[in-house]
Amino acid sequence: MDTARRQLDHLIEQEELAPADYQRAATLLGLYPSLPRWQRFLDHLLLWLSALALGFALLFFIAYNWTELGHLGRFALVELALLIAVSAYFWKGGRGLVAKAALFAAALVVGGLLALFGQTYQTGADPWQLFFTWSLMILPWALIARLPALWVLVIGLWNLATMLYHGTFGSVWILTGDTSLAWALLVINSLSLSGWELAARRLTWLDTGWAQRLIAAGVGMAATILALIGSSDTLISAELLIYALVLAAIYGVYRHLKPDLFMLAGGCLSVIVVIDGLFIAHTDLQEDGVFFLLSAITIGSTTALVKWLIHLNRLMHHEPEH
Incomplete structure (x- = not known):
């Protein structure tokens, strides 16, 4: 489906296909859901x-x-x-x-x-x-x-058990402190996502897309919380370093090895949250104009990252299949 969409975009850029004919061509190639596909989707749902x-x-x-x-x-x-x-x-x-x-x-x-x-x-x-x-x-x-949904349930139960364990004992195994839960969830979800992606290279039934994205959301939330809590007192911390490494890994894998704009967009959202969180943590909110500056930072960072994602999307559509 992605290959067909890229071919249509290429034809339009080469002026070999009129933009007005794009929808008809996309329908013929099956890029738009047909009635049987909608029926199958509703049946499964x-x-x-x-x-x-x-x-x-x-x-x-x-x-x-x-x-x-x-x-x-x-x-x-x-x-x-x-x-x-x-x-x-x-x-x-x-x-x-x-x-x-x-x-x-x-x-x-x-x-x-x-x-x-x-x-x-x-x-x-x-x-x-x-x-x-x-x-x-x-x-x-x-x-x-061979059921991805069952594996997602197992991983979800591991996350829930870890949160309840932390609620009972205030720590998670050898991890202590305010960031112990975020560290534990980051480790669990990162290992789960890494193992899933490696296994999906051999087991095609694991390469569903939605499951990896759901687990990646867990990785992103844990890394974001870790960065916010661990860096509330200082701008230089081990938590921020780990956060930067997680972002670098997501970019390396889902930009070059397995392009996925959803994963990159999730990383961008996390960056915006962390920037805002660090600004709030290290700024006196009683000062005049501070919320105006926070709004400007949020709008500016969001605009810049959205433009970057649009640029990446265009590059991905023109890159050859691996």
């Missing part, structure tokens, strides 16, 4: 939303009827739902969208089962243990199911 709705509906039904169901009724209902979901996966042979949605629903039900077990028997486990155990229990499914 409704299926995944149905799987999510059924999983959450089960949990809400049990919570609302907690007293009436009793111990046996609660466990029977959750285990029956889990059995149906897993059976649907095997009935479809582990292939197709229905099988994948069923397995994802089963993974959600596993979390509900763990929460039900802990609430019923008052195990005394910390909340972070529930989510970490949940991720370990569905990890074998993620390994064999």
